[in-house]
Structure formats: C-alpha cells, structure tokens
Amino acid sequence: MLLGAAIAMIGFYVPxxxxxxxxxxxxxxxxxxxxxxxxxxWGAWKGFLHLWKQKPGADLESYVAIHQGVIFAALTLVTxxxxxxxxxGQWWLWSSKQLVLFLVLFLxxxxxxxxxxxxxxxxxxANLSAVYAIFGVVLIPVSFLAxxxxxxxxxxxxxxxxxxxxxxxxxxxxxxxxxxMLSLFSALYRLELAGKRIDAHLRExxxxxx
Amino acid sequence: xxxxxxxxxxxxxxxxxxELRARDTLPAMLLFVSAALVIFHFALPSGxxxxxxxxxxxxxxxxxxxxxxxxxxxxxxxHGVLDGLVLAPSDRSAIWLGKSxxxxxxxxxxxxxxLPLFALFFSGIDAxxxxxxxxxxxGICAVGVFVAAMSxxxxxxxxxxxxxxxxxxxxxxxxxxxxxxxxxxxxYFAFLALYDALFATICWASFEYVVTE
Numbered sequence: 001m002l003l004g005a006a007i008a009m010i011g012f013y014v015p016x017x018x019x020x021x022x023x024x025x026x027x028x029x030x031x032x033x034x035x036x037x038x039x040x041x042w043g044a045w046k047g048f049l050h051l052w053k054q055k056p057g058a059d060l061e062s063y064v065a066i067h068q069g070v071i072f073a074a075l076t077l078v079t080x081x082x083x084x085x086x087x088x089g090q091w092w093l094w095s096s097k098q099l100v101l102f103l104v105l106f107l108x109x110x111x112x113x114x115x116x117x118x119x120x121x122x123x124x125x126a127n128l129s130a131v132y133a134i135f136g137v138v139l140i141p142v143s144f145l146a147x148x149x150x151x152x153x154x155x156x157x158x159x160x161x162x163x164x165x166x167x168x169x170x171x172x173x174x175x176x177x178x179x180x181m182l183s184l185f186s187a188l189y190r191l192e193l194a195g196k197r198i199d200a201h202l203r204e205x206x207x208x209x210x
Numbered sequence: 211x212x213x214x215x216x217x218x219x220x221x222x223x224x225x226x227x228x229e230l231r232a233r234d235t236l237p238a239m240l241l242f243v244s245a246a247l248v249i250f251h252f253a254l255p256s257g258x259x260x261x262x263x264x265x266x267x268x269x270x271x272x273x274x275x276x277x278x279x280x281x282x283x284x285x286x287x288x289h290g291v292l293d294g295l296v297l298a299p300s301d302r303s304a305i306w307l308g309k310s311x312x313x314x315x316x317x318x319x320x321x322x323x324x325l326p327l328f329a330l331f332f333s334g335i336d337a338x339x340x341x342x343x344x345x346x347x348x349g350i351c352a353v354g355v356f357v358a359a360m361s362x363x364x365x366x367x368x369x370x371x372x373x374x375x376x377x378x379x380x381x382x383x384x385x386x387x388x389x390x391x392x393x394x395x396x397x398y399f400a401f402l403a404l405y406d407a408l409f410a411t412i413c414w415a416s417f418e419y420v421v422t423e
Contacts, residue, residue, distance in 0.1 A: 051419055105377075107377045108374075111370070111373045111377065114366065114373055115360065115361075115364060115370060115374065118366040119365070122423070123423045124363060128360055131419050132374075134416065135378070138409070146381035146385065149385070149398065150384040153387070153391055153392050
C-alpha cells in the first residue's frame with residue numbers, strides 16, 4: 001500500500017513544473033479531494049448496508065471511513081488554501097466553489113463525531129450514525145448545486161479557475177497521485193479498522209475475565 | 211393508506227392541541243423573531259441597503275425555526291411518550307410526518323406575524339419572497355424534525371440540533387435568499403422544491419431507524 005505513495009513521490013519529480021509550487025500542490029489537492037468524496041461515499045455505503053442487511057461490523061467500517069474522510073477533507077481545505085494563496089494571492093476565496101463545498105462538508109461531518117460520541121455504544125448509535133452518513137451523501141450534490149446557485153448573486157462575475165490544459169505527462173502524474181491517495185486511504189482505513197477491532201476484542205476479553 | 215393519514219392527522223392534532231393548551235412554543239417564537247428584527251435594525255448601519263435586510267430575514271427565519279424545533283420532542287421525552295408511539299401499531303414515519311406538520315403550522319403562524327413586521331420595519335416583501343418562504347418552510351420542518359428526533363436520542367440533547375441542522379440548512383438559505391434578491395427567482399424555487407422533495411423522501415424512509423433500536 002505504501003508502494004503507491006512511493007510511486008507518487010517519484011511521479012512528482014517527473015513533470016516539468018512550469019507553474020512552480022502551485023502546480024505541485026495541484027497534484028496533492030485534487031486527489032485528496034476526490035479521496036475525501038470516496039471516503040464519504042464508502043462510509044454512506046457501509047451505513048446503508050448496516051441499515052438494510054444488518055451486516056455486523058458495517059457500522060464500525062462506516063465510522064472509520066468517515067473518520068478518514070474528515071481528515072482528507074481537512075487536508076483538502078489546507079492544500080486548497082495554500083493553492084489559493086499562490087494562485088490568487090489570498091488564503092481564502094469564497095468564489096472557489098469546491099473549497100466552500102468542502103467547508104460545508106467539513107462542518108457537517110465534524111458534527112457526525114459529536115452525534116456519535118454522545119450516544120451510548122449500541123444499535124441505537126449504529127443506526128443514527130448510518131442515517132447521518134446517508135444524509136451526508138445526499139447533502140454533497142445538493143450543497144454543490146446550492147453553492148453554484150449562490151455564486152450567481154454573490155459573485156456576478158464568474159471566476160474562471162481552469163488552468164492550462166493538462167498534458168499527457170501531467171495527466172499521468174495526476175492519475176498516479178490519485179491512485180496513491182486512494183491506496184493511502186485504504187491502507188489507513190484497514191489500519192484503523194484493525195486497531196478498532198483489536199480494541200473491541202480486548203474489551204470483550206477483559207469483560208470475560210473480570 | 212387512509213389509516214396512515216389518519217395516524218398522521220391524529221399525531222399532528224395532538225401537538226396542536228397541546229400547544230393550544232400549554233402555549234409553550236409559539237409565543238416564544240413570536241417574541242424571538244420580533245426581537246431579532248429589532249436587533250437587525252441596529253445591526254445594519256445606515257446605507258446598508260435593503261438587500262442586506264432581506265438576507266437577514268432568512269437568518270431570522272432559520273433561527274426562529276430552530277427555536278421551535280428544539281422544543282419539538284421535549285414533551286415526548288419528558289413523559290416517555292415516544293416509546294409508546296414507537297410501540298403503537300402504525301408506521302413509524304407517521305410520527306415524523308405528524309410532527310413535521312405541527313412544526314410547519316407553528317413556523318407558518320410565526321411568519322404570518324414576522325413577515326408583515328419585516329415589511330413594516332424594513333422594506334416591502336414581494337410575492338416571490340413569500341413563495342420562497344413557504345417552500346423553504348417545508349424543507350426546514352422536514353429536516354428539522356428529523357434532526358430533532360436524532361438529537362433527543364443523544365446525551366447532548368438540544369445542543370446537537372443546531373450543530374447538525376445549520377450545515378443542512380445552508381442550501382435552504384441559498385435558495386431563499388436567491389429567490390428574494392434576484393429578479394428571476396424561477397430556478398431558486400425549483401431548487402427549493404428539489405431540496406424539499408429529496409430530503410423529505412430520505413427523512414420519511416429512514417425515520418424508523420432513528421426512533422428504534
């Protein structure tokens with residue numbers, strides 16, 4: 001799994017950086033954002049499986065995926081902010097729609113933890129978390145649409161943020177970077193899941209002994 | 211199916227009767243929204259323009275709704291009614307629908323006072339804004355009652371409602387403010403209607419999991 005990340009690191013040295021640092025951060029920023037979506041989608045899917053098939057363990061998997069998703073979303077905000085600093089000279093721009101969307105999602109999913117940790121562990125908590133995860137996936141496109149609509153009356157002048165068209169080598173690097181981020185997610189996901197499962201087993205054992 | 215709607219009507223009627231007798235929520239909402247409008251007068255420096263006022267109107271609506279929603283399940287919780295309702299031989303989503311209808315009534319009543327008051331204090335309100343308020347109310351109450359039901363299952367209780375509800379309400383604000391301040395509100399109406407339909411459907415479908423274990 002870490003191999004993917006290593007390939008990406010090599011990938012960063014391959015393309016010509018005509019734009020300097022902000023070109024490099026692009027290869028981080030966009031894959032991280034896509035990975036965050038993937039995390040939230042995966043979390044909602046696991047939540048759905050939990051509600052529909054009562055699949056054991058799906059609740060924990062959903063939680064871990066969303067936990068990773070929030071980390072990736074925070075990274076998206078940070079890298080996007082750095083990118084904005086170099087591209088537009090400002091740390092935060094409301095006209096950057098993707099970043100605003102991530103801010104909304106970050107707020108929403110941060111509340112997920114408040115919800116989850118103020119309910120006693122058990123089926124109730126699993127159900128609530130799963131429903132919340134599904135809400136999040138519906139909120140993503142709705143918010144995206146809302147932010148596009150809002151920019152019409154907040155910023156009448158459209159902000160074209162499309163940079164230069166990607167060359168083949170850049171696209172390749174982008175894909176490698178995306179693959180690396182996704183595999184990084186799946187590695188972290190498995191790691192955290194394994195840790196949480198060991199935790200649960202330990203607790204069971206302790207209860208049996210004590 | 212007629213039995214389902216009879217259940218919904220009975221549940222909504224119960225809430226309205228309770229409010230009629232105890233008068234807990236609605237006076238608080240009315241006072242809150244009036245005080246908020248007075249605060250807005252002092253919060254807007256002269257020369258701010260009426261568009262800013264229209265934007266703040268939406269803030270007032272969402273927060274007034276929040277005030278009412280935080281009380282939505284208090285009576286049920288204090289007397290353990292919710293457990294009884296869940297055990298009752300009817301579809302659980304009827305609880306959500308009945309409660310949403312009651313909340314919608316309260317919010318609409320509060321706005322019947324608040325909107326003329328806004329027109330009196332600030333600027334006139336056109337039909338587009340009123341239509342947007344009506345559309346937004348449906349979404350606010352549908353999602354709000356659902357989140358309120360979620361939050362009473364937690365230790366944090368009322369604290370959690372605004373934290374979860376506000377990110378979910380951002381699209382409503384966008385649609386509402388857009389419809390109020392632009393000349394062509396058509397697509398904002400469409401967006402609000404889409405929001406209502408989408409979220410009402412998932413609330414309806416998943417409410418069962420919120421109240422059961």
